[in-house]
Amino acid sequence: MLLRAARREAGRRGPRVQITGPELEDLACQAAGDALLAITQKAGQFRGESRFTTWAYRFVIFEVSAKIGRHFWRHPTRPLDAESWDRLPDRFGFDPAQESEWRDLLAALRRAVDTELTPRQREVFVAVALNDVPPDALAIKLGSNRNAIYKMMFDARRKLRAALVANGYLHDEESRRS
């Protein structure tokens, strides 16, 4: 049951991160094995808030997720410290024909990244938003965890949006609702 779920989950995610064939099968087997170990160790913590199978599947999903995060650094797509600002227009779907309209916005965003964020927030924002490093992979690289990376990104996004609103590039939520 666990192996079947691990294979399904690895098959769902693997191709997106270029893991296929025997490597994917190996990842699924390891995830199922580690999930079984975690379930055995934590069975006493099951409080009956969900079906037992759903609680157990959660460990399979987490193990597949963690193993795919670790796999990223075997074939990183770009250096962690690269700053791929030129990829932003594509990422957000800005029309090249209308560059005169959004060039100032992206320049303001870049200024805000440099002036509003702490060094750690900047490092995380650049890795995740500019270099497409998956948060789980970044957490491994920085010796952190998903929750801390998310919190760092959350605070960075909030600060950057506030800076763009303050400078008239975006509307604040209150005026949007009124």
Added chain:
Amino acid sequence: MNGWAALDLFLQTDPRDVGCAEAMDLLHVYADLVAAGVPAEERYPGIAAHLRACGPCGQDYDGLLAAIAGAAP
């Protein structure tokens, strides 16, 4: 969605967002409610907000729902 709207959406944060740790602690409960057709978002708005905003947790949630559906008779 144009670039401005996409960037704006990316930068928006929801104050109800509970973060990864709490969302993952209750993911099995939330997923079971959704699978049973119960309006889980109303009961756990902070988890719903988080799953909308966090790519990795959203992936785990999708995977858990797929596992539940795959195990259904």
